[in-house]
Amino acid sequence: MNPDLSPLADALREADADGYLLDASSEESDQLYLSGFDAPDPFVTLYTPDGTHLLVSGLEYGRATEESSADSVARLSEYGYQERVAEYGRTEGTHRVVAAFLDDRGVASVAAPERFPLGTADDLREQGVAVEVLDEDVVTEIRAVKTDEEIDHVHAAQRANEAAMRAAEDLLEAATVEDGVLYHDGEELTSERVKEEIEVTLLRHGCALDETIVAYGADAAGPHNRGSGPLRADETIVIDIFPRDKATKYHGDMTRTFVKGEANEEIRRRYDDTYDAFEAALDAVEPGATGKEVHDAVCDLYEDRGYDTLRSDPSAETGFIHSTGHGIGLDVHEQPSVSPDGGELKPGHVVTIEPGLYDPDVGGIRIEDLVVVTEDGYENLTNYPIRLELE
Amino acid sequence: MNPDLSPLADALREADADGYLLDASSEESDQLYLSGFDAPDPFVTLYTPDGTHLLVSGLEYGRATEESSADSVARLSEYGYQERVAEYGRTEGTHRVVAAFLDDRGVASVAAPERFPLGTADDLREQGVAVEVLDEDVVTEIRAVKTDEEIDHVHAAQRANEAAMRAAEDLLEAATVEDGVLYHDGEELTSERVKEEIEVTLLRHGCALDETIVAYGADAAGPHNRGSGPLRADETIVIDIFPRDKATKYHGDMTRTFVKGEANEEIRRRYDDTYDAFEAALDAVEPGATGKEVHDAVCDLYEDRGYDTLRSDPSAETGFIHSTGHGIGLDVHEQPSVSPDGGELKPGHVVTIEPGLYDPDVGGIRIEDLVVVTEDGYENLTNYPIRLELE
Structure with missing residues (x-):
């Protein structure tokens, strides 16, 4: 190595x-x-x-x-x-x-x-x-700058992650809706059931995991709420998966937000704004840029569109209330930081880009990919569609 | 608590x-x-x-x-x-x-x-x-002496463990044999495949796990070899599962040894002797007895039957070459020890009893249950049949 x-x-x-x-x-x-x-x-x-x-x-x-x-x-x-x-x-x-x-x-x-x-x-x-x-x-x-071999390890963990996200999305897609509640195989489809499907899929791909987030509605408005209980239609369901490859010990990380059924106008608007923030962050990722600049690009966009951020209001409890991203490798959170403290990005840095909006009245929304900083920009290590509504 | x-x-x-x-x-x-x-x-x-x-x-x-x-x-x-x-x-x-x-x-x-x-x-x-x-x-x-609540937690983890061992045994039982190799669903049945089945079953029962041992033949002759590759008929397969309940964080632990097909006379003799050693150890478990005395009961029996132990020969590489057991709780290995160093057993101590014999020419054999020391003896927290041959 x-x-x-x-x-x-x-x-x-x-x-x-x-x-x-x-x-x-x-x-x-x-x-x-x-x-x-x-x-x-x-x-x-x-x-x-x-x-x-x-x-x-x-x-x-x-x-x-x-x-x-x-x-x-x-x-x-x-x-x-x-x-x-x-x-x-x-x-x-x-x-x-x-x-x-x-x-x-x-x-x-x-x-x-x-x-x-x-x-x-x-x-x-x-x-x-x-x-x-x-x-x-x-x-x-030193660990923050990955060798090619380490990048391959992260990439492989992200491949397993994509399979797990696919299994979760398929489960939501296959669910039926009765009185606003999701059902699968004749039973209420719970956060716990979706997590089990994710974890079993990861296991079959050689990955272990401590935790997974499948949070819906008001639960999803807490960025670190793991989620529990029956899932409901027409509300946001945030799925955040961060597996560790059992052989190499390197991590992947990805988040998608889904609505089973129909997203109302407010959810749709926030989702589109978050997608724009996600693109703004990616546009800012290049060697020499700082993690702070990438984070500021997200804050700029959200603030322009009228949301609170921790930059505009350090005590904000709704809006964009966490960092844009973090390094990942042997630890699920490591250097460098894509936050107000974030220093210079270097080729070989592997970071998450994960803007999101939170409000108990609307639910949570987060979109997250994993990228590696290259000599002239970045390469996205994630290959998974970004879409909101599931029929 | x-x-x-x-x-x-x-x-x-x-x-x-x-x-x-x-x-x-x-x-x-x-x-x-x-x-x-x-x-x-x-x-x-x-x-x-x-x-x-x-x-x-x-x-x-x-x-x-x-x-x-x-x-x-x-x-x-x-x-x-x-x-x-x-x-x-x-x-x-x-x-x-x-x-x-x-x-x-x-x-x-x-x-x-x-x-x-x-x-x-x-x-x-x-x-x-x-x-x-x-x-x-x-x-x-202090942690070595469990409260009733902690004993319930260990018991619950051992219930999940029994389900996982059942899934593994069923998989071996369902396998077919061609040219001495086990097949399942048209593919060679490997140690890795059996481990996956165990891990998925544990996950569905709320348990996590770092490692599982499914070792056969010469591999199984190393007590800590995790095992790999296709499984073969007529050789010993040692399955040792030690899950952790994700909610309570307490562990279970159990080992069984199987032969798919027919055990030869030497394997059968060693299995019966190990079963007798297992019973001798259990007979010795009571409050006031020491872990050393329980371990000595196993050594006595094995030495009487002509095997080396680490007590008779500290450099032995075949025979009974590990301790009889260990405490278990929040850690998979904790106090008290059932070994030459083992002190007095007290009510509330939860220990494994796991004698075994190892020889690269014959394979490994180990039988392990989990018991809690009570006021007047012990209670076995394991409810799983002990049998060698699977048809």
Whole structure:
């Protein structure tokens, strides 16, 4: 994969530290990224300008040497693990092994992330290793720029996402309406039932997922409301799916808004305005533009059309009340930000573009695609129609 | 739920600390347990002998007051969050808010878990708060003893597990055999296909899952091999399922071993011996017995019948080469241990009993149920037949 880690080397030089130390499982994305090793229990990664070195248990040693991207892999037993645990107990014994591992590589001072484990740090300090928290989130910044391989991974997750959205749309389309309520197979069609269809489809495409949003009516007016209960005709149904590929661990993300039956004039107007905001944002995406500029393009359009935004009114509870987008990769929310805080966009940044309007009296509306910033603009990684009404 | 937190109060008294501090998302089970609040981003929980107090963002405040089990909930803005972030940046500003929150409750010293975030600890120390790592894993010990409500949650997850095992067994049963390979719907029946069936069934029962084991033949001889590829007749297929209920977050766990077709004499002998070891372990489970004694009962039986165990030969690579079981709850592996290290079993402990035999030349065999220790023995939370051969 070979990402450019030179900003981390620079940060270490500035912090006057010999190396960068992680003690975490691969559930922490920085750990997975730097080590290239997927393991459920915490292990140690040391980055130095000379290379990346892992320290793992005997149980994981074989797999780590085969699967990780590290330049070297050591196991706990090489540093007297059993003797140290016998003398100092499992926790302190393990930390003394880490100290010996660092000493063996001539590392006397390390920088560490803000959420590095306190127990490890205190015991390393006790052993004479300097441990300081690195102020900047350097690895996260590096992760924001994706390699071609990473972009392929995101693209593949988005393919699965499209299949899931198709399954959900088909289910809504196949539903019948009685007294304003949707029915399928003789039962009320609920948010939960549509989510199940989405999740099963994703599973069959090799993706896992923690949550899915299928929110209708007033529920959909809360951008993070997951939705529940029977779905109704002629109201907006917001479907937001953000799956993770189980093999690569990269995410996709997409939102569509549907109305089963007929959208009233107000819904239609807001949908068209949101589509225009979506296009305005995409028009603004290019290398050198900032995330803030893309977000401002959306705010400009919405404000011109008479809606509140958090830019025009920081306490707004209706209108456009969230950011335009976020980076995505190993984490579902990561750098860069497409928001008032958003910095410069660079080729390889993968971001969502997801303007939306919310009002409990009208419902929620959001349209979201996933794009990668290229040398001369962007490429849309999403291939799914944008339409509102389902018959 | 009302667990007995007095051991934590005792540990604080011994450590001479005013409170116990967590700064973590609810992905850390101790945090979810103490706060009763399920949130994807880190938040602060302070336990003192007077009660449990949360510090959360404005975004989570409403939900935390409604859903958490805390005695009080504060939000960051009550302690000048915006001003402090403006002056010190987001990270240090947030930590200064935590210091103010502690000061407000008269807390000058805190104990913290080993994996407490270093950045928070260093900044709190800078602000004059004493922060020490608590040596013992007190909360984990408390969590090992389940309330009736927690036992119901595990039981419900195990119900879903039974449905998934049924779906897998039905799939194997429905398969046809050609040239020793299993076929279903005209295609080779693979480990991956059976896993998909299991995962879809669990999803339809409200459970999520990270991994499932469907391993056959030589693969199944590695206790943690997940398995892959086409399944074959007349060889052992080990299916180990450990789902998590999405609503309650509690786990189930069960293993069965099947042979599609005919088990040879060696497989049949090992299966019967493992069943006897399973029964011997269950016979040993009662309050006052230790996890070690239960594990020894399994080793005794296997060694009597001529197999290696890690007790008779710590470097054994065939025979009985893992522990007899583990606690289960919010984590899939937690206290107490049913192993050479296993301490006293108490009423409310929920443990797996899972003896097994492994040999690349014969395959793997494992039988696993989930039981809760009661006042006078145990109750088996698993209701699933134990049989080897499928026609």
